[in-house]
Amino acid sequence: MLENLLVQGLSGLASASSLFLVASGLTVIFGVTRIVNFAHGSLYMLGAYLAWTLVTGLPRGHLGFWGGVLGAALIVGVVGVLIEVLLLRRIYKAPELFQLLATFGVVLIVQDVALLVWGPQDLLGPRAPGLRGATEVFSVRFPLYELFLISVGPVVLVLLWLLFHRTRWGTLVRAATADREMVGALGVNQRMLFTTVFFLGAFLAGLGGALQLPRESVNLQMDLAVIAEAFVVVVIGGLGSLPGAFLAALLLGQMQAFGILIFPKITLVLAFLVMAVVLVVRPHGLLGKAPSTQHAAGPVEPLLRPSPREVRLLGWGLLALAVAVPPFLGDYALIVLTEIAVMMLFAASLHFIMGPGGMASFGHAAYFGLGAYGAALLVKHFAAPMELGLLAAPFAAGLAGVVFGWFCVRLSGVYAAMLTLAFAQIAWSAAFQWTELTGGDNGVLGVWPSGWASDKLTFYYLALALCTGATLLLRRAIFSPFGYALRAGRDSPLRAEAIGMDGFRIRWFAFVLAAVAAGIAGGVFAYAKGSVFPTYMAIPRSVDALLMVLLGGVQTVSGPIVGALAYTWLHEQLMRLFELWRLFLGGVILALVLFFPQGLAGAIGRRGGRE
Amino acid sequence: MLLDLREVHAHYGRAHILQGVTLSVAPGEVLALLGRNGAGKSTTMKAIMGLVRPSGGEVRFEGTDLAGREPHEIARAGIGYVPEERRIFTELTVAENLSVGRRPPRAGLEPWSEARIFEIFPPLAAMRARAGGRMSGGEQQMLTIGRTLMGNPRLLLLDEPSEGLAPVIVERMADAILRLKREGLTVLLSEQNLHFARIVADRAAVLEKGRIRWEGAMDALMADDAARAEFLAV
Ligand SMILES: Nc1ncnc2c1ncn2[C@@H]1O[C@H](COP(=O)(O)OP(=O)(O)OP(=O)(O)O)[C@@H](O)[C@H]1O
Ligand SMILES: [Mg+2]
Numbered sequence: 024m025l026e027n028l029l030v031q032g033l034s035g036l037a038s039a040s041s042l043f044l045v046a047s048g049l050t051v052i053f054g055v056t057r058i059v060n061f062a063h064g065s066l067y068m069l070g071a072y073l074a075w076t077l078v079t080g081l082p083r084g085h086l087g088f089w090g091g092v093l094g095a096a097l098i099v100g101v102v103g104v105l106i107e108v109l110l111l112r113r114i115y116k117a118p119e120l121f122q123l124l125a126t127f128g129v130v131l132i133v134q135d136v137a138l139l140v141w142g143p144q145d146l147l148g149p150r151a152p153g154l155r156g157a158t159e160v161f162s163v164r165f166p167l168y169e170l171f172l173i174s175v176g177p178v179v180l181v182l183l184w185l186l187f188h189r190t191r192w193g194t195l196v197r198a199a200t201a202d203r204e205m206v207g208a209l210g211v212n213q214r215m216l217f218t219t220v221f222f223l224g225a226f227l228a229g230l231g232g233a234l235q236l237p238r239e240s241v242n243l244q245m246d247l248a249v250i251a252e253a254f255v256v257v258v259i260g261g262l263g264s265l266p267g268a269f270l271a272a273l274l275l276g277q278m279q280a281f282g283i284l285i286f287p288k289i290t291l292v293l294a295f296l297v298m299a300v301v302l303v304v305r306p307h308g309l310l311g312k313a314p315s316t317q318h319a320a321g322p323v324e325p326l327l328r329p330s331p332r333e334v335r336l337l338g339w340g341l342l343a344l345a346v347a348v349p350p351f352l353g354d355y356a357l358i359v360l361t362e363i364a365v366m367m368l369f370a371a372s373l374h375f376i377m378g379p380g381g382m383a384s385f386g387h388a389a390y391f392g393l394g395a396y397g398a399a400l401l402v403k404h405f406a407a408p409m410e411l412g413l414l415a416a417p418f419a420a421g422l423a424g425v426v427f428g429w430f431c432v433r434l435s436g437v438y439a440a441m442l443t444l445a446f447a448q449i450a451w452s453a454a455f456q457w458t459e460l461t462g463g464d465n466g467v468l469g470v471w472p473s474g475w476a477s478d479k480l481t482f483y484y485l486a487l488a489l490c491t492g493a494t495l496l497l498r499r500a501i502f503s504p505f506g507y508a509l510r511a512g513r514d515s516p517l518r519a520e521a522i523g524m525d526g527f528r529i530r531w532f533a534f535v536l537a538a539v540a541a542g543i544a545g546g547v548f549a550y551a552k553g554s555v556f557p558t559y560m561a562i563p564r565s566v567d568a569l570l571m572v573l574l575g576g577v578q579t580v581s582g583p584i585v586g587a588l589a590y591t592w593l594h595e596q597l598m599r600l601f602e603l604w605r606l607f608l609g610g611v612i613l614a615l616v617l618f619f620p621q622g623l624a625g626a627i628g629r630r631g632g633r634e
Numbered sequence: 635m636l637l638d639l640r641e642v643h644a645h646y647g648r649a650h651i652l653q654g655v656t657l658s659v660a661p662g663e664v665l666a667l668l669g670r671n672g673a674g675k676s677t678t679m680k681a682i683m684g685l686v687r688p689s690g691g692e693v694r695f696e697g698t699d700l701a702g703r704e705p706h707e708i709a710r711a712g713i714g715y716v717p718e719e720r721r722i723f724t725e726l727t728v729a730e731n732l733s734v735g736r737r738p739p740r741a742g743l744e745p746w747s748e749a750r751i752f753e754i755f756p757p758l759a760a761m762r763a764r765a766g767g768r769m770s771g772g773e774q775q776m777l778t779i780g781r782t783l784m785g786n787p788r789l790l791l792l793d794e795p796s797e798g799l800a801p802v803i804v805e806r807m808a809d810a811i812l813r814l815k816r817e818g819l820t821v822l823l824s825e826q827n828l829h830f831a832r833i834v835a836d837r838a839a840v841l842e843k844g845r846i847r848w849e850g851a852m853d854a855l856m857a858d859d860a861a862r863a864e865f866l867a868v
Contacts, residue, residue: 191733198723198734205721208683209735210709210785 035280040176044231048224062129064250070232103225128612135606148236251448261311370583372540381513386447392560394545420542428534466556642691669841714787724767735784
C-alpha cells in the first residue's frame with residue numbers, strides 16, 4: 024500500500040514537470056505582453072505532434088529521439104514568433120477581450136490544421152532511448168523516463184532563474200514586466216523583447232508537449248486539456264510568478280496522481296477543490312501579488328441605453344413574425360428556428376454578465392451544458408417527464424453558478440476569464456469522464472419532449488415562449504435598480520462601494536442569474552435535440568456565445584439577439600459547406616479582431632469622427 | 635540648436651493640453667521649463683519623447699524631425715528622459731536598474747559606466763545590490779537620473795528632479811546637474827522650485843495653459859517681479 028502511494032506521488036511529480044513547462048511559458052508571456060495566450064495549449068499539442076513526426080517519420084538515426092524533441096520545441100518556438108509578429112503585435116492596444124479572442128482563433132485553426140496533417144486517430148510515440156527500462160525505488164519498479172521527467176521541472180526552473188537574473192536580456196524582461204513604457208523610453212526595443220519572450224514561452228510549451236511523447240498518446244484533445252490545467256496552475260501559483268507556477272504544478276500533479284485513488288473518474292474535481300481553497304486564502308495565488316493598477320486605466324465603457332423606439336418596434340415585429348409564420352414552414356426550418364431561439368437566450372445570458380456586468384466569461388457553455396445535463400440525467404436515471412426536466416435545467420445551472428460564480432466574480436479581467444474557462448473545462452471533463460453517471464462521450468440519448476409537445480411546431484412555440492420570456496426578463500433586469508447597481512459597480516467600483524453597495528454580492532447575483540438563463544437555454548436545447556453530449560459544455564460552444572455577443576456589440580441591449588440570429592445562420596451554413604469549419608471560424612475571428620479591434624459596435628460608433 | 639519645438643500641440647483624449655509650444659534648447663545650456671501645476675511641463679517632455687503623440691507641430695532633434703518615431707528610437711537618437719514619477723524598477727537592484735539603461739557609447743561623449751554614476755551619486759555605490767523599492771525618495775531620484783545617463787544621451791529631459799526632496803538632497807542634486815553641465819551635457823529641466831532652477835539654469839521658458847508665455851535669461855526672470863507674479867505665483 025505504502026509503495027503504491029509512493030509510485031503515485033512520483034508519477035505526480037513527473038506530470039508536474041510538463042505542466043510547469045507550459046505554465047511557465049504562459050506566465051512569462053503574460054508578464055511582459057499582458058496577453059493571456061489561450062493558444063498555449065495548442066503550442067504544447069503541436070510540440071507533441073511535431074516530435075512524433077520528427078522521431079518516427081524521419082529515416083532512423085537521423086535526428087534520434089532527443090534531436091526530435093529539441094527540434095520540435097524549436098519549431099514550436101518559431102510558430103510562437105509567427106503568431107506574435109503576424110497577429111498579436113497588431114493588437115497589443117486592443118481591449119483585453121479581443122486579445123483573448125484572437126488567441127482563441129489560433130486554437131481553432133491549430134486544431135483543424137493538426138487534424139488535417141496528423142489525422143483523427145491517437146498516435147503512439149516511441150520510448151526514449153537509454154531510458155526504456157525501469158528502476159527499483161524502495162523495492163517498487165518505476166520507469167526511468169518518469170524519473171527523468173521529474174528532474175526536468177527543477178532543472179528548467181533553475182535555468183529560467185539564471186536566465187532572468189544573470190543575463191541582461193532577463194533583466195530587461197523583468198523590467199518590462201514592471202513598466203514596459205519606461206523600458207521603451209530607455210531605448211529598449213520592446214518589439215524585439217516581446218518577440219523573443221514569445222519564442223521562449225512557445226519553446227517551453229513545445230518542449231513540454233514533446234517530452235510527453237513516451238508517456239502518453241498524442242491526440243487532438245491535448246491542447247484544451249493542458250491549457251485548462253495550466254490556467255489552474257497559474258491562478259493557484261500567482262500570475263507572473265515562476266516559483267509560484269512550479270509550486271502549483273507540483274501541487275496539481277500530486278492532486279491528480281492521488282485523485283485517481285480517491286475520485287478515479289473526475290480527477291479535475293480535486294484540482295478545483297485545491298484552487299478553491301487557495302483562492303479563498305490568497306486571492307492572488309500562492310506567490311502572486313495584487314495586479315498593479317498603475318498604468319491600467321482603461322476607457323470607461325459607454326452607458327447602456329434602452330433601445331430606441333424603432334428598434335423596439337422592429338423587435339416586436341420580428342416576434343410577431345416568429346409567431347405567425349412557422350405554421351407554414353417545414354420541419355427543418357422549425358428545427359433551425361428553435362435553435363435560434365435557444366441561442367438568443369444563451370447569448371443574452373452571456374451578454375448580461377459581459378455588458379452590464381463588465382466580466383468576460385470564457386466558459387459560459389458550462390451553464391448551458393449543465394442545464395442540458397440537469398434535464399437529461401433526470402430522464403436517464405429517473406425517467407422524469409419533460410416538465411420536470413425543464414425545471415431542473417435552470418436549477419442545476421444556477422447551482423453551478425452559485426459555486427463557480429463565487430470565485431469568478433472576485434477576480435477581474437484576464438484572471439476571471441481564465442477561471443471561467445478552467446471551470447468550464449472541469450465541468451466538461453466531469454461529463455466526459457464520469458461515464459456511469461453521464462454516459463461519457465456517448466452522451467445521454469432519448470431526451471424527448473412530453474407527448475403534448477412532441478410535434479415540432481408545438482415544441483417550437485414552447486421554446487420560443489421560454490426563451491423569449493427569459494430574454495425579456497433579463498432585459499428588464501438590466502434597467503431595474505439592480506441593473507443600475509451592477510453597472511455602477513462596473514464603471515466605478517470604488518465609488519459604488521463607498522455609497523454602500525456590496526459589489527461582490529451584486530456581481531455574484533448577476534452571475535447566477537446569467538447561469539440560470541443559460542441553463543434554461545440548455546434545457547430547451549436538450550429536448551430539441553433529443554440528446555445531450557459533453558460537447559455542449561466544450562470550449563467551442565463558449566466561443567459561440569462570445570462571438571454572438573461580440574457580433575451584436577457588447578454595449579447594445581439588442582446586440583445579443585441580432586448576434587444570435589446572424590451567427591446561428593452563419594454557423595449553419597459553415598457547417599454545411601465546409602468540412603474544416605473550425606479553421607474557417609478561427610479565420611473569421613482573426614479577421615474580426617484584426618480589422619475591428621474596437622468591436623463591430625465600436626467601429627460603427629466611430630464613423631462619426633476620429634478621437 | 636540641439637532641440638527645436640515648433641507649434642507643438644498635444645491632447646489627452648478631448649483635452650487640448652499643449653496649445654502650440656515653441657522653444658529651442660542650445661547645445662550645452664540648461665533651460666528651465668517653469669509653470670504652475672498642470673501647465674503642461676511634463677506633457678511637453680512626453681511629447682518630445684514620443685510618449686504622447688503630438689497632434690500638431692514639429693519636434694526636431696539635431697535637425698531631424700522626430701515625427702512618428704517610437705520612444706526607443708528617440709532615446710537611441712540621444713535624448714534621455716527622467717520621468718517625474720521616477721519609475722524605478724522596484725524589483726530590480728540598483729545595478730540592474732542601471733544596466734537596463736545602458737546603451738553603446740556615443741561619438742564625442744565620454745561613455746557612462748556604473749563607476750562614473752557612483753562618482754556623481756556616491757550614496758548609490760553602497761547599495762548596488764539593494765532592490766529599487768527599498769530606497770528613499772532621494773536615492774531613487776539619483777538612481778533614475780543615473781539610469782538615464784547610462785544611455786549616453788546628448789540631451790537630458792529632467793522632470794522636476796527636486797520634487798519632494800529634503801533641502802540637503804536638493805542641493806546635492808543641483809551640484810550633480812551643474813557638474814553634468816560642465817561636462818557638456820545639455821539639459822531641459824522642468825521645475826516648480828524657483829530657487830533650484832535659479833542655481834542650475836541659464837535660461838528659462840514659462841508655460842501657462844499649454845503655451846510659452848515668457849522666455850529669457852534666468853537672471854532676467856528673477857529680476858522681473860511682474861512676470862513671476864503673473865505666471866508662477868500660486
Ligand atoms: N494621463 C493624463 N490623462 C488626462 N489628462 C492628463 C494626463 N496627464 C496630465 N493630464 C492633464 O494635462 C495637464 C497638464 O499636465 P502636466 O502633467 O503636463 O502638467 P505639469 O506642468 O507637469 O504639472 P506638475 O507641475 O503638477 O507636474 C493637466 O491639466 C493634467 O490634468
Ligand atoms: Mg509634471
